[in-house]
Amino acid sequence: MKRVVIVGVGFGGLRAARALAGQGMEVMLLDRQNYHLFQPLLYQVATAGLEQESIAYPIRAMVRRWEGVHFRLAEVCGADLANRRLFIAGGTIDYDYLVLAAGSVTNFFGLASIERHARDLKMLGHAVELRNQILGSFERAARETDPAKRRALLTFVIVGGGPTGVEFAGAMAELARFVLAKDYPELRVSEPRIILAEATDRLLAALPEELQRYALEKLKRMGVEVLLDTRVTAAEPERVMLHDGTAIPAHTLFWSAGVRAAPLADALPVPRTSGGRIPVAADLTLAEHPEVFVIGDLAYVEQGGVPLPMVAPVAMQQGDYAGRAILARHLGKPFPPFRFHDKGTMATIGRSAAVATVAGKNFSGYLAWLVWLGLHLYYLIGFRNRLFVLLNWAYYYLFYERQVRLITREGEGGSCQ
Numbered sequence: 424m425k426r427v428v429i430v431g432v433g434f435g436g437l438r439a440a441r442a443l444a445g446q447g448m449e450v451m452l453l454d455r456q457n458y459h460l461f462q463p464l465l466y467q468v469a470t471a472g473l474e475q476e477s478i479a480y481p482i483r484a485m486v487r488r489w490e491g492v493h494f495r496l497a498e499v500c501g502a503d504l505a506n507r508r509l510f511i512a513g514g515t516i517d518y519d520y521l522v523l524a525a526g527s528v529t530n531f532f533g534l535a536s537i538e539r540h541a542r543d544l545k546m547l548g549h550a551v552e553l554r555n556q557i558l559g560s561f562e563r564a565a566r567e568t569d570p571a572k573r574r575a576l577l578t579f580v581i582v583g584g585g586p587t588g589v590e591f592a593g594a595m596a597e598l599a600r601f602v603l604a605k606d607y608p609e610l611r612v613s614e615p616r617i618i619l620a621e622a623t624d625r626l627l628a629a630l631p632e633e634l635q636r637y638a639l640e641k642l643k644r645m646g647v648e649v650l651l652d653t654r655v656t657a658a659e660p661e662r663v664m665l666h667d668g669t670a671i672p673a674h675t676l677f678w679s680a681g682v683r684a685a686p687l688a689d690a691l692p693v694p695r696t697s698g699g700r701i702p703v704a705a706d707l708t709l710a711e712h713p714e715v716f717v718i719g720d721l722a723y724v725e726q727g728g729v730p731l732p733m734v735a736p737v738a739m740q741q742g743d744y745a746g747r748a749i750l751a752r753h754l755g756k757p758f759p760p761f762r763f764h765d766k767g768t769m770a771t772i773g774r775s776a777a778v779a780t781v782a783g784k785n786f787s788g789y790l791a792w793l794v795w796l797g798l799h800l801y802y803l804i805g806f807r808n809r810l811f812v813l814l815n816w817a818y819y820y821l822f823y824e825r826q827v828r829l830i831t832r833e834g835e836g837g838s839c840q
């Protein structure tokens with residue numbers, strides 16, 4: 424029986440596995456995590472809106488009903504493509520077909536001080552650390568008597584005006600204004616500062632101008648200070664430096680200014696583009712190795728002269744495609760090149776406020792927000808997760824409460840030693 428090995432059970436790898444299940448092939452899934460993570464909702468874990476468990480799903484629970492599909496928890500370290508062999512921590516695995524779907528990591532663009540001091544959101548643990556940092560800062564500010572120090576503790580700088588930065592800024596503003604304002608009577612509602620810095624002259628560059636303007640105005644009305652044409656160039660534990668020499672006293676810096684391909688790409692004997700992505704042919708395979716598919720954030724492929732973006736719909740469609748292409752090849756049938764069908768883009772800003780462009784039409788406000796809610800629930804994996812997320816959202820909508828205001832980091836209350 425031919426063996427297909429899939430590296431990474433994110434949006435792309437999962438779809439490839441589903442397409443191959445029960446088709447008479449052995450499918451081996453490898454991931455260094457034992458769960459599939461719904462990354463678009465990480466920011467809601469970081470801002471105390473959702474429990475971490477509700478945006479992750481155990482891979483074994485998912486694949487146990489899929490005939491011929493097996494999972495192994497393993498970090499993949501490299502590959503000998505000529506001999507169709509993968510190197511994993513502590514061993515090797517041979518394959519007939521390989522699907523590389525290892526995703527991406529945060530890109531700090533070589534800014535070492537920022538990498539040292541900033542928080543990012545790529546893994547579940549990052550979201551919990553960020554939540555601890557935010558809630559811990561409020562606790563420290565509540566007992567701080569020096570107004571300047573208190574102000575720095577309550578200043579949150581977010582870098583990157585893409586969907587993650589915008590969504591995080593909106594959620595952060597609501598957390599401070601609606602929820603924490605009630606928890607901390609010793610702080611003034613106007614004290615927390617949420618600053619969103621974007622290097623270009625606009626937010627949400629992938630969306631039409633009308634929606635960019637809506638997002639900008641909405642965030643400003645929510646109290647977010649939006650700094651356009653502003654680059655964050657360095658950071659210290661209690662200060663963030665801008666390109667024009669301005670220093671913003673702030674204890675929390677959240678970096679969402681870019682991603683690059685997962686480090687696995689650097690360990691493979693293949694060419695890479697800027698951002699470390701692996702260029703693939705129109706059928707998503709490596710030029711010298713038609714048995715190796717690269718999909719999702721890891722792959723670089725252009726359509727109409729423009730690179731496909733590193734977003735979930737691209738990864739999902741490429742995963743489906745890779746699975747079906749492998750089956751076709753296995754049966755000796757021809758298969759057309761990959762084509763991405765763009766169904767739209769969206770981002771939420773806050774309560775009853777989102778922007779979306781679907782089938783060439785622009786939506787903003789309540790309707791776009793409902794669509795955003797519905798689609799995220801639909802794509803979440805597992806009935807329990809959907810139910811818990813829906814309950815959390817409804818509870819917050821009705822009572823302005825975010826239930827997960829837990830600091831799980833030791834030592835926030837000081838030490839007696």
Ligand SMILES: Cc1cc2nc3c(=O)[nH]c(=O)nc-3n(C[C@H](O)[C@H](O)[C@H](O)COP(=O)(O)OP(=O)(O)OC[C@H]3O[C@@H](n4cnc5c(N)ncnc54)[C@H](O)[C@@H]3O)c2cc1C
Pocket residue numbers: 430431432433434435436453454455456458459460462463464465466497498499500524525526527544545586587685687718719720721733734735736738
């Ligand atoms: C905070 C955040 C918000 C986002 N919001 C949106 C959004 O609103 N809409 C949208 O469309 N996209 C969004 N994205 C992007 C989207 O999540 C990615 O484009 C998508 O996850 C890419 O899918 P993938 O299958 O390529 O990789 P991933 O889903 O990242 O999966 C990669 C998998 O590979 C595993 N892996 C990596 N390296 C190894 C290794 N060496 N060995 C074993 N396993 C490995 C990882 O553990 C992971 O499970 C967001 C991303 C982030 C981080």
